[in-house]
Amino acid sequence: MLLIDLTVNGLIIGLFYALMAIGLSLIFGILRIVNFAHGEFYMIGAYAYTLIALFFGISPWLTLPCAFIAGMALGWATERLLMRPLYSGYASWGVMKDEYAVIITFALSLLLINLVDKVIGPNGYRGPSLVATTRVEIGPFMASGHRLMAAGIALLVLIAVGLFVRYSYWGRQIQAVAQNRLGASLAGIDTAKASSIVFALSGGLAALAGALLSPIINATPDVGAFPAVKSYVIVVLGGMGSIPGAAVASLILGVLESFGAVYISYGYRDTFGLVILILVLLFRPHGLFGERSREV
Amino acid sequence: MAVTFNDTRMRDRIQLVFSLGIFALVALLPAIVRNEYWQGVLIVSMYFAMLAAAWNLLAGYTGQFSLAPAAFGMIGAYVTGLLSYHFNAPPLVGIPAAVVVSAAIGFGLGRIVLRLRGPYLALTTLSFAEICRLVISNSIEITRGDLGLSVPGIFDHRLTWYYVMLGVLVVIQLGLYFLLRAPAGLYLRAIRDDEIAAASRGVKIVLWKTNAFTLSAAISGLAGALYGHFAQFVSPELGLLSQTGIIVSMVVIGGLATLPGPIGGAFLVYVASEFLRDFGGYQLIVFALLVIIFARFFREGLWGFFRRAIERTGRRPAPAPSAAE
Numbered sequence: 001m002l003l004i005d006l007t008v009n010g011l012i013i014g015l016f017y018a019l020m021a022i023g024l025s026l027i028f029g030i031l032r033i034v035n036f037a038h039g040e041f042y043m044i045g046a047y048a049y050t051l052i053a054l055f056f057g058i059s060p061w062l063t064l065p066c067a068f069i070a071g072m073a074l075g076w077a078t079e080r081l082l083m084r085p086l087y088s089g090y091a092s093w094g095v096m097k098d099e100y101a102v103i104i105t106f107a108l109s110l111l112l113i114n115l116v117d118k119v120i121g122p123n124g125y126r127g128p129s130l131v132a133t134t135r136v137e138i139g140p141f142m143a144s145g146h147r148l149m150a151a152g153i154a155l156l157v158l159i160a161v162g163l164f165v166r167y168s169y170w171g172r173q174i175q176a177v178a179q180n181r182l183g184a185s186l187a188g189i190d191t192a193k194a195s196s197i198v199f200a201l202s203g204g205l206a207a208l209a210g211a212l213l214s215p216i217i218n219a220t221p222d223v224g225a226f227p228a229v230k231s232y233v234i235v236v237l238g239g240m241g242s243i244p245g246a247a248v249a250s251l252i253l254g255v256l257e258s259f260g261a262v263y264i265s266y267g268y269r270d271t272f273g274l275v276i277l278i279l280v281l282l283f284r285p286h287g288l289f290g291e292r293s294r295e296v
Numbered sequence: 297m298a299v300t301f302n303d304t305r306m307r308d309r310i311q312l313v314f315s316l317g318i319f320a321l322v323a324l325l326p327a328i329v330r331n332e333y334w335q336g337v338l339i340v341s342m343y344f345a346m347l348a349a350a351w352n353l354l355a356g357y358t359g360q361f362s363l364a365p366a367a368f369g370m371i372g373a374y375v376t377g378l379l380s381y382h383f384n385a386p387p388l389v390g391i392p393a394a395v396v397v398s399a400a401i402g403f404g405l406g407r408i409v410l411r412l413r414g415p416y417l418a419l420t421t422l423s424f425a426e427i428c429r430l431v432i433s434n435s436i437e438i439t440r441g442d443l444g445l446s447v448p449g450i451f452d453h454r455l456t457w458y459y460v461m462l463g464v465l466v467v468i469q470l471g472l473y474f475l476l477r478a479p480a481g482l483y484l485r486a487i488r489d490d491e492i493a494a495a496s497r498g499v500k501i502v503l504w505k506t507n508a509f510t511l512s513a514a515i516s517g518l519a520g521a522l523y524g525h526f527a528q529f530v531s532p533e534l535g536l537l538s539q540t541g542i543i544v545s546m547v548v549i550g551g552l553a554t555l556p557g558p559i560g561g562a563f564l565v566y567v568a569s570e571f572l573r574d575f576g577g578y579q580l581i582v583f584a585l586l587v588i589i590f591a592r593f594f595r596e597g598l599w600g601f602f603r604r605a606i607e608r609t610g611r612r613p614a615p616a617p618s619a620a621e
Binding site for chain 2: 028032033034036081082085098099100101102103104106107108110111114115118225229232236240270271274275277278281282285
């Protein structure tokens with residue numbers, strides 16, 4: 001029965017990973033950059049959820065959207081203020097656009113971590129649970145009520161995001177820009193706006209993941225580092241820029257880790273994902289599910 | 297004669313003169329800075345300057361944006377640390393061993409990431425750095441994990457350390473200058489600017505990329521080993537990603553792909569961070585903000601301001617002939 005327990009728990013964790021990884025994958029798709037500040041979007045979400053609930057005493061159901069909006073605002077501001085040189089013809093970084101993106105997002109991550117550390121303090125805050133039930137038993141499987149509810153919300157949001165990107169007006173524009181930025185702009189698509197929407201959306205998703213997990217993992221300034229590394233591994237595993245790939249890879253990693261923590265050494269647990277990341281990049285750079293990209 | 301910066305050689309020479317100027321200033325500083333603590337701060341700045349110069353060779357001149365400079369510093373420190381802890385090896389054995397091992401690991405990493413570019417390279421080197429740190433902090437039987445190792449010192453006097461570190465830094469900087477002046481410097485820059493075009497002109501991409509990785513890792517390893525003996529203590533914290541963040545900020549604030557940039561940046565950033573620490577520890581916030589502002593608006597860093605100032609004074613001695621006569 002341990003098997004079922006571990007599998008279901010792994011899948012639940014995988015859903016939260018997917019919230020992070022899909023945003024990262026969307027950003028990579030549209031701007032060809034890795035957002036090294038993605039973990040800090042998660043952290044901001046965790047703090048927004050925890051602190052608003054703490055200070056205003058509102059129901060956690062109302063603060064959850066607040067966290068989402070805070071993440072969206074941060075993502076949107078990041079894109080507007082810092083990502084413009086990537087596509088709007090700034091000559092100063094010339095050929096080194098990738099390097100610019102790495103520097104700027106890396107520095108943003110450092111800035112947000114230390115800013116929160118100074119303003120709010122290094123102590124952890126525990127978020128309020130969405131459901132009061134502490135223990136739900138379904139056959140052999142046990143979990144806290146909050147965990148199940150959060151997993152349900154994550155699943156619903158993931159489906160909504162999938163539908164949005166696949167069918168909505170803006171979603172299709174995002175797909176077009178991801179396929180070919182120049183072609184999309186020639187077809188009259190506002191590529192700058194599409195980039196802003198993607199950053200806002202992925203900031204919101206990461207913040208939502210942070211908010212949903214804050215009753216389980218305390219909100220601290222560096223809480224984002226751990227989910228961020230996971231989402232890098234997932235995005236590489238699923239193929240950079242592929243959304244279905246990221247979703248599947250999230251669930252796989254969740255289950256693998258859930259088993260790994262029990263059957264393999266705990267201390268080295270975090271290194272496995274990183275080794276997988278390097279191996280995939282070396283031998284299958286287009287990911288396990290992604291299509292091989294063609295260059296002329 | 298107006299000083300122009302069109303000629304790469306001339307540009308490098310002016311930059312070398314400037315960095316030698318910084319070294320001269322630093323060499324004179326102990327005359328004013330008599331406090332042992334602040335001399336120590338300057339020595340640690342030199343450690344960072346070495347790492348920054350090594351990373352600048354890789355990221356600035358070769359365009360290989362590695363996120364593992366701090367990891368190589370940590371590897372160097374641990375090689376000499378472990379040798380002296382387990383085998384009582386003297387620093388004269390430990391430090392060269394650190395250089396060789398770091399260079400070998402750098403060579404391996406360089407071979408592995410040959411095909412990767414941009415975000416892929418950044419992710420791979422970041423994972424490599426984290427793996428190194430996690431392995432060291434989890435191999436408790438060998439490395440004592442997060443407790444760290446105590447390492448014997450070398451010199452009793454702080455001033456001896458000061459001038460030895462400065463001497464090593466000068467040698468590294470001169471070495472980098474001569475490397476950049478040689479055809480190798482052109483190869484590296486050509487790879488950075490356009491790899492395919494460089495290959496089509498006969499630049500051996502594989503050879504020079506690996507060379508850059510190896511050399512950069514060797515310098516970082518040397519810096520780490522020296523630092524370990526100076527601090528008499530090594531811990532996995534040397535390889536934290538925030539340390540890489542500090543090194544990157546030094547280079548970006550000083551000026552990426554310039555000779556004096558990383559050196560000046562290292563001294564300014566580290567000394568300023570010691571000052572800021574006294575005012576409530578806002579140093580990392582300030583630096584991250586500065587890096588964002590510099591990267592966004594002043595790509596050339598502080599060196600860019602200097603360059604423009606020199607160009608302006610260079611033009612002044614030749615006044616325009618008066619049109620009235």
